[in-house]
Amino acid sequence: MPFKLVLTTALLLTLISCEKVELSQINQNWSLEAIEIDGKASFECSQMLREKEVSLVIEPEEDHFRFGGQSFVNAYFGSFSILKYNRSSGKLNVKGVGSTKKLGPPALQACEDYYFKMLDAADSFALSANGELHLLGQKEIDGKPSKIELIFHK
Template sequence: MYKALIIFLLMPLLKIDSCTKIEVAADTSVSTNIIGKWVLKYKFLGDAIDTPCGYAVTNARDITIEIEDNPDSSKPNELRLSGNSAVNLYNGGFIITGFDEKTGIGTMKIGALGSTKMAGPPELMECETNYFNMLNEFSEFRVQEGKLHIGRFKKDPTPSRDGGTYFIYEKAK
């Protein structure tokens, strides 16, 4: 009886210990596929495609993301990102936490984003806020047909109107 109680009490500790020691090694070829400057062309929102700031906003500049090696890091899966949002410039960290070769989907964590603090028209400030919020929430990426997708992808094969939510970037020229 005491053995069962001790095992029951120690199980959570064993589980925590095993989680803290897992280290995901990312394939360096995956990071080379996403390195570069990309321009946001569309947002895929479940079952519809929208422009970066919505069809009603016509005065938005290109929203970009540039992913590059981080010379301050010794790990190949820790990258740096920067870019232009609807009004301000931003930068932050980008860590590839895993990659599934079968699906072509990688997992990632975007660190805290810093940005300049210029003000702009209300519709562009709303676009920028939405962009930053979505970018901070997203945890997956893939390069498909020469386009970078960052977001949350549909994984189950059952038919539904929710095809995921993600940004669609094209390589900058």
């Protein structure tokens, strides 16, 4: 019987440590690769991403994560909590996105506004096998509910 207890304890500790290691994969410096709406790339903002790098830096705090980076025009920041997690995906709660207030060219400003709204609407995430971070959510666009996805690479 003691052997079973030791084995069970070792297995549980291994599973717990694996989950923490995998969750720690989001604590990275990311670059925005694509903005998708209902599975299709946002054409204008995709073009802008070729000219301008949008970064996302995620850092753990005690009971939540801080994020920040450089958007199309401004520096930005915010925080989120992970509500549920199962190895490579989970539910999250974004607690607001703030930014500096510089004005930029209208096309870059429009993409930045769009990016901030989508970031704020994200309610789940997934880590892909090829190392991408996907932030997912729902947002009303042009009067209809749409699936949104922000795709980041390291």
